Amino acid sequence: MTRDQWNETIDVNLTGVFNSLKASLPSLKISKGYIITIGSLAGTIFFAGGAAYNASKFGMVGFTQAMMLDVRNEGINTSTIMPGSVTPHFNDNIPDENDPWKIQPKDIGEIVVDLLKLDPRTLTSKIEVRPSRSPKN
Numbered sequence: 001m002t003r004d005q006w007n008e009t010i011d012v013n014l015t016g017v018f019n020s021l022k023a024s025l026p027s028l029k030i031s032k033g034y035i036i037t038i039g040s041l042a043g044t045i046f047f048a049g050g051a052a053y054n055a056s057k058f059g060m061v062g063f064t065q066a067m068m069l070d071v072r073n074e075g076i077n078t079s080t081i082m083p084g085s086v087t088p089h090f091n092d093n094i095p096d097e098n099d100p101w102k103i104q105p106k107d108i109g110e111i112v113v114d115l116l117k118l119d120p121r122t123l124t125s126k127i128e129v130r131p132s133r134s135p136k137n
Helices: 003-031 051-074 105-117
Strands: 034-038 077-081 124-131
Touching: 003 051, 034 051, 051 077, 051 105, 051 124, 077 105, 105 124
Parallel strands: 034 077, 077 124
Antiparallel strands: none
16 A cells, blocks of 8 residues: 555545544534444454554544543434445445345445434444355355
8 A cells, every 4th residue: 555545544534534523513412413433343453454444444433432422421322333344335346246245335324224213312332243154155
């Protein structure tokens, strides 16, 4: 990974989340909104060749969890979803059912909807999601 790619990874995955939440926090306090970030299992498990990605996801997960402690008494629930092996929309990939063992984007969407349906007294702070089977099965 080049220095520019490292910077872009940190900018998108960590700085972007930080700036977005900073800008939206006043409105979230009024509306008693819900903060949901999409992390990665790479935010707790590192892998070779993924230093910038791992660092950005570690930072984002830590930021989200600390934010949760700061805003939960203001009526704002905060959750981070940490999937692994998702068929994503980046790097020219188009998600489809050809990788049936991988988590599909719609699966993450269903988790978001389920979080929003919970009674506000219940706070699911972190969700780790893995495929139910390996690519070999």
